[in-house]
Amino acid sequence: MDFTYSARTTELLGRLGAFMDAYIYPNERRYHEEVEANRWGHPPVLEELKAKAKAAGLWNLFLPDSHHGARLSNVEYAPLCEMMGRVQFSSQVFNCSAPDTGNIETLERYGTPEQKARWLPPLLAGEIRSAFAMTEPDVASSDATNIRSSIRRDGDHYVINGHKWWISGVGDARCELLIFMGKTNPDAPKHLQQSMILVPLKTPGVTVVRPMHVFGYDDAPHGHMEITFEDVRVPVENILLGEGRGFEIAQGRLGPGRIHHCMRLVGLAERCLELMCRRVKGRVAFGRPIAEQSVTLERIAESRILIDQARLLTLKAAYMMDTVGNKEAKAEIAMIKVAAPNMACRVIDWAIQAHGAAGLSQDFVLANYYAHARKIRFADGPDEVHRNQIGRIELAKYADRL
Missing domain, CATH: 1.10.540.10 (Acyl-CoA dehydrogenase/oxidase, N-terminal domain)
Known part of the structure; x- marks a missing residue:
């Protein structure tokens, strides 16, 4: 490569x-x-x-x-x-x-052409924002087939009922659109029960309950909201791709989203390593610059190794997505989705230590960045789900050798 x-x-x-x-x-x-x-x-x-x-x-x-x-x-x-x-x-x-x-x-x-004409121009122009409503508080949402929210056909409308949380972006005053995932047919095969539908945020019956906090941060003005949907009616034309296609859409959507998180986290960790190096070069403890302490040098070196490893794995996953497609690159996407957030948490933690108590304060970005990196270990699927997928893919290579 x-x-x-x-x-x-x-x-x-x-x-x-x-x-x-x-x-x-x-x-x-x-x-x-x-x-x-x-x-x-x-x-x-x-x-x-x-x-x-x-x-x-x-x-x-x-x-x-x-x-x-x-x-x-x-x-x-x-x-x-x-x-x-x-x-x-x-x-x-x-x-x-x-x-x-x-x-x-x-x-x-x-x-559809109509859906694109209505929503893509303002989104592409940055005039409005949107959110993705899948995660629910009452089920283990790491398994998307567990979702209980319902999408029921009623004449020319779908009626939506459900309870969602950790819906990122709804706090933004310019958020106007939700892509909502719910069940249209609970009796269908497991991966054909779910559908996705477009729900304007101001539709009657949509109630934003509260912002969720991440280690005390409300992430304003972006936010991660808890939302209820009570008899929310939207036209049948708002369904995406058709009933029973929600899980298929989710899998197509999450691949690029996962790797984008990882790309950004590599940059975030790089910034924090830079802040750590600048801090230790300007501070003295016990008669020596902190930069000369062996533990500091080890952490800086290990941070460089971890960041470069994550960057290379990110590039490999991106290369696979470009050359063989997201489905064939699923192992590489899963691997970097585990590796990058864990790497970032480790590097940011060391940067916090290098800043002393100041690293925990609002005077530096490090505490907020740590909360964000730790959150990404859940976003678009927790570590455990991705590790299980990686393990199954690896074991499948030896199926004919047992």
């Missing part, structure tokens, strides 16, 4: 890096101050930065096979996504943030 970035990626990476230096890093503090001033509002700085990103041609870079995006392969997009991941809110500046990226790809791949 050739690890040299393509000319297109190299050019975009240079422009993206320059944009980050000129506009993103200098506005980090302002972003957080605006969120603190109006937690569930829309930070004005975001719209200013989005306008600059559009003007710079750094917009919708994530779409691989679409005339709406930059038409980059997964391998080409990986280093760009990694750079965006260095600052947690920055992917939204370039309209490359979850869950919108997965929802846009879902609409592009599975939506």
Whole structure:
């Protein structure tokens, strides 16, 4: 495998890096101050930065096979996504943030012409946001076939009832669309019971109960909301692909979403390693710079090893997705989905230690970044599910040798 970035990626990476230096890093503090001033509002700085990103041609870079995006392969997009991941809110500046990226790809791949015409233009323009409603509090949602929410046909409408939580993005004041997963036929074969349907957030019967907290962080203004659906009626035209196709759509949607999380986490860990190195070079303890302490050197070295390992596995998974497709790359996607969040948690933890008690405080991004990285060990499937899948794939290689 050739690890040299393509000319297109190299050019975009240079422009993206320059944009980050000129506009993103200098506005980090302002972003957080605006969120603190109006937690569930829309930070004005975001719209200013989005306008600059559009003007710079750094917009919708994530779409691989679409005339709406930059038409980059997964391998080409990986280093760009990694750079965006260095600052947690920055992917939204370039309209490359979850869950919108997965929802846009879902609409592009599975939506009807009418569904695309209604929802894709404002999503691609960054005028509205969306969310993906699958996880439920009353069942083990790591097994998507467990979901209990119902989607029942009633004439020209579907009637939706259910209870969802950890629905990311609904806290954003501009969120207008939910892609909802529920059961249309509980008596069908296991993987044909579920369907997905488009639900405008302001539809009567949709109630946002509360934001869920991650280690005390409410992740405003993005949020991870608990939502109830009581006799929510939407037109039959809102069904995606047809009844019984929900699990199929979910599998198609989650592959790119999982690897995008991992790309961003590599960038996040890289940023935290940088912060750790800068901190230890400027601090003295027991008569010696902290940077000269052997435990510090070991942690810096191990962080470099872990980050580079995760980056290479991410690129391999991306390469497989590009060359043989998401289904054939399922083992590589599962492996990086386990490896990247665990790597990031380890590196961020060491960075926190290097900062002392300050690393736990609101004066640095590290505590928030740790909460985010730990959360990703559940997002799009927990570690245990992916490890089981990897183990089954590995054992299958020896089926004829037993």
